[in-house]
Amino acid sequence: MQQGAQEFIRGIANLQPRHRGSVVTIGSFDGVHLGHKTIVRQVRDQAQRLRLASVVMTFEPQPHEYFAGEKAPARLMRVRDKAKALFEAGVDRVFCVTFNRRFSSLSAEEFVKQILVDGLGVKYLVIGDDFRFGCDRSGDYQFLLDAGKRYGFEVTDTQTLMLDSERISSTRIRAALEASDFRLAERLLGRPYKIEGKVIRGQQLARQWDMPTANVQLHRYRSPLNGVFAVEVSLADGQLLQGVANVGVRPTIGGENTPILEVHLFDFEGDIYEQEIAVEFKHKLRDEQKFDSLDELKQQIYRDKDEAQAWFAAR
Numbered sequence: 148m149q150q151g152a153q154e155f156i157r158g159i160a161n162l163q164p165r166h167r168g169s170v171v172t173i174g175s176f177d178g179v180h181l182g183h184k185t186i187v188r189q190v191r192d193q194a195q196r197l198r199l200a201s202v203v204m205t206f207e208p209q210p211h212e213y214f215a216g217e218k219a220p221a222r223l224m225r226v227r228d229k230a231k232a233l234f235e236a237g238v239d240r241v242f243c244v245t246f247n248r249r250f251s252s253l254s255a256e257e258f259v260k261q262i263l264v265d266g267l268g269v270k271y272l273v274i275g276d277d278f279r280f281g282c283d284r285s286g287d288y289q290f291l292l293d294a295g296k297r298y299g300f301e302v303t304d305t306q307t308l309m310l311d312s313e314r315i316s317s318t319r320i321r322a323a324l325e326a327s328d329f330r331l332a333e334r335l336l337g338r339p340y341k342i343e344g345k346v347i348r349g350q351q352l353a354r355q356w357d358m359p360t361a362n363v364q365l366h367r368y369r370s371p372l373n374g375v376f377a378v379e380v381s382l383a384d385g386q387l388l389q390g391v392a393n394v395g396v397r398p399t400i401g402g403e404n405t406p407i408l409e410v411h412l413f414d415f416e417g418d419i420y421e422q423e424i425a426v427e428f429k430h431k432l433r434d435e436q437k438f439d440s441l442d443e444l445k446q447q448i449y450r451d452k453d454e455a456q457a458w459f460a461a462r
Contacts, residue, residue, distance in 0.1 A: 167268025170194040178223035179232035182308040182315035206246040221371040255286030324371040327431035360409040377455040381425040391455040395435035
């Protein structure tokens with residue numbers, strides 16, 4: 148394996164013969180939190196020992212999103228951000244499988260043979276002992292141990308990482324964010340929680356009120372955050388700015404089908420359309436709400452800005 152050659156593989160059809168021979172782990176890896184990074188270290192250590200590529204196999208959409216749709220738990224990050232975080236953690240390859248009807252209909256044996264053996268040529272598999280797979284849910288840790296003996300790959304379970312006597316998990320991070328406990332979320336993630344994305348053109352309504360916003364599509368059914376927040380925003384050129392942000396469906400002006408992030412940057416007049424920004428959430432000001440008129444909304448936006456600036460000034 149050539150060191151430093153990181154690669155994103157989208158879809159089973161894009162697996163090549165050169166991708167065979169690897170150390171693999173499988174999961175949603177939403178958030179790429181400290182527990183995930185512990186697993187990645189296991190995979191990376193075994194890959195170095197065996198002189199093979201380290202691979203994280205993940206899914207898009209995530210399995211629970213495929214089956215639950217709009218009722219699925221809120222997603223912490225887009226697949227693009229997930230791949231970036233996994234590469235930063237030291238993974239050689241991210242293999243993103245399209246989770247669709249065809250894939251979900253694979254039996255446990257077909258999954259092992261077609262994906263792990265024929266596709267990835269797995270030599271070492273790191274997996275949670277509660278991992279279940281296959282259309283009949285017959286695939287589990289013991290199934291993989293038996294399959295490893297038949298096909299010639301090793302299997303070991305993942306290490307569980309705890310914080311304050313509780314397991315670190317994406318579910319726990321979602322709960323922390325929904326409670327606006329950003330300190331706990333940061334401790335679980337190992338970094339501040341941020342939403343990254345490209346700035347798009349909106350309806351320009353706030354600009355008419357001298358409160359221009361940078362709008363970012365979240366590309367998800369639900370967001371783990373909802374409401375108005377004091378934020379810090381990193382621009383593509385490295386500038387770090389303070390601002391106030393709304394995450395939600397904008398009920399007063401007709402609403403959205405999916406949540407959108409709108410950020411007003413304090414004392415900034417530059418053009419950042421089509422640029423990537425990263426928004427770090429510092430403090431929640433209020434929940435999103437529907438107002439009886441646009442004038443009421445405008446007045447509340449001014450109050451939100453004043454409150455966010457006062458919060459930063461007090462720090």
